[in-house]
Amino acid sequence: MALFKHLPDALFAPLAGANRNIYVNVLTRLHALFFGTSAALLPAYETVRSEIEEVLSDMTLQNWQPEEGEESSLDIPNTQLGYAARAYRRLRQCGWLEEEQDSYRTRVAMPPDVGRLLGNLLEIAQQRNRLYGGIVQTIHNNIVQVQLNPGDQAAALSEAARQAREFFLHLRSLAYGLREVSQRLRAEHDPRILLGGFFSDFVEEFLVADYKTLYTRDNPFRYRAEILSKVRSIRFSHDARTTLPQAYLRQRIARSEAEALRRVDDDLATLEQVFAEVDAHLERINEFRAGLERRVAEAVRYMDKTQPGAAARIARLVARAALADDATALPAPHRLMRVLPLSSRSPRTPISPKRPPEPERLRRTAPDPVRLARQKAIRDYLARRRLDPRAVEIYLDQQMGSRPEMRAQEFCIGSVEDFVAFSHLTQLSHLTRSGESGRRLNRRFEVRTGTTRIDTEWLACRDFTITRKST
Structure with missing residues (x-):
């Protein structure tokens, strides 16, 4: 597979070993060092070692365990500096870091493919909410520019298709995330834990983001019909279909004429398919949302019926009665429980069965002579x-x-x-x-x-x- 041609074979070894939590924290700090807005192009070896030591200083390293394939050296002490040296060697050995000589100094680099992979992993770990409105608005603006000037705005079409793919992938992941939350909450039988999980996992994670604007006046999908109309207009426009492949070649988006034609067709088909099928995906998301809300509503109704505070109120009343000198002086509550105990009149009286209808003899009515004559006249006419x-x-x-x-x-x-x-x-x-x-x-x-x-x-x-x- 082409994926393993770009990544080292032992790349995931530190993240699969016994010290994976330590390496996760180290790689998170190193990603900011190499790819941050104020990061140097090739930081020095001393800078990288200092970052690793700073990360390890905030952690407890008594549980550091030797791993298979890790370089062992007797001259590395079991101290903070020693653990930093082990972590650096392990990352360099597995392909996360590479060293380069710059005159008399040693500089460290992270391979570009490895850096992109680490960035995607960190984005998954952070679980940032996507803003639907901004993505759809950007795609709409790019399509408008492509329709007005396809020769100079071919890159906008490629970018719009890329954002549409990411947007569609995010909708899929949102549906899978709702399904996971739904299964987790349905397996919970404690109403308090169920309510807490509903508000923490579902409301805060999914509904507080831009998803709540899907059915408001500022619905981000209000541009959906216009995007579909413009994309189909571009697909069936002879001038655009002739100009866009040439612009793809000129702007180095494609390397050959055949690839340019295929890329243009794929990008336009992706845009049309994503926004044509978005309603079906939103409907599935709404089904999961409705199921979660019904589950929580049933839990609230159950809590209201079971009266979880009744036992505490009875215990306090009994304690006051035991401490009082005259029990008759205690104020007797009009009703101790809001729900009365069961009695002979508590069960619901069944509805008496209805009396079956009396049998009635069917009488054959004489046919209408006018209708018979009309039918005979029609048959004679047809004959x-x-x-x-x-x-x-x-x-x-x-x-x-x-x-x-x-x-x-x-x-x-x-x-x-x-x-x-x-x-x-x-x-x-x-x-x-x-x-x-x-x-x-x-x-x-x-x-x-x-x-x-x-x-x-x-x-x-x-x-x-x-x-x-x-x-």
Whole structure:
């Protein structure tokens, strides 16, 4: 895997050994020394050793244990300076630190890949809350600049895609974090611990941050629709799709034309996918949030019913009665407990069962004659206008008689059946699909269409001639 080509093999050995807590504190201080805002480019060896000694001076080192792979030397005493020397050698041996000679001085550097890894680990440990509004606002501004000037603002598109990936990753981690808090609180049965964990783990860690603005007037996702619209406009703009890959090459974001095209497509697809699916992720987060709130509400209701302070009030009243000379002088409370004890009338009276309905004989009503007549008329109408090759054959025999041929203008139409048969005379060849009667009709007659038209008061069609075939 390419990851292990950039990191030493024994890099995580100090963080997995018996003295890992000591090395965590040392690396945290060294990260500020190497990558802080006022850090020197290559601090001297003495400066690094001094930082390590200062960290170890605030810790108890009686439990320092030798580790596998650690350099052992008899000339290193078991003192604060000796432990600092051991820690420095261990970090240099595992690849966290590197030495360089600068004239007569020895300077120390932290490899860049190792420094980035340490920065990410420290960011995870600090668990800083992300501000949704700032991230979405920055992405929106970058997309606007890319749309206005794609040739000069190609780097803004790459940066917007990177921030969108981090933003999407943060939403995923937030959902997983809520799930972990939910499982931890659901496993807790003590109401007091449950409430304390709810406010410390859930309210302070998740809701006090920018998450609470998701459903306010200043909702950071109010730019979501505009971002999607602009990204899709860029994706389907010929000028932008031509200019952006060239700008990626010119600004060294990509090394080849093919890579530039792929990077532009990936960045635009990432932006569109993240903001198109953000509602689904927020819905999952809200489901976890609602579950936690229901769990805490049930705990509060349970605490209110069980009266946890009743036993203490009874104990104080009994102690006062034991010290008093006249017990009758003690003020008797009207009601010692807010909830009365159980009695024969405490259980809820069940609701008496309802009387089953009386059986009723079903009576068949006579059909409406008007409805029956209407249904019969509809059936007759559909039967009369239904195409039947036998009806067409009967119509031709009646109209033509013994004539060998007959033109369209010579046919007579006297009923609905005649009109249906006449309107299908030009389609005799299609009636072969209707079975044997259609094939017999085509064996007896054939149709030839003409070039003129027939226009009457009732219909208009092209002229045709029906010819009887010789048998």
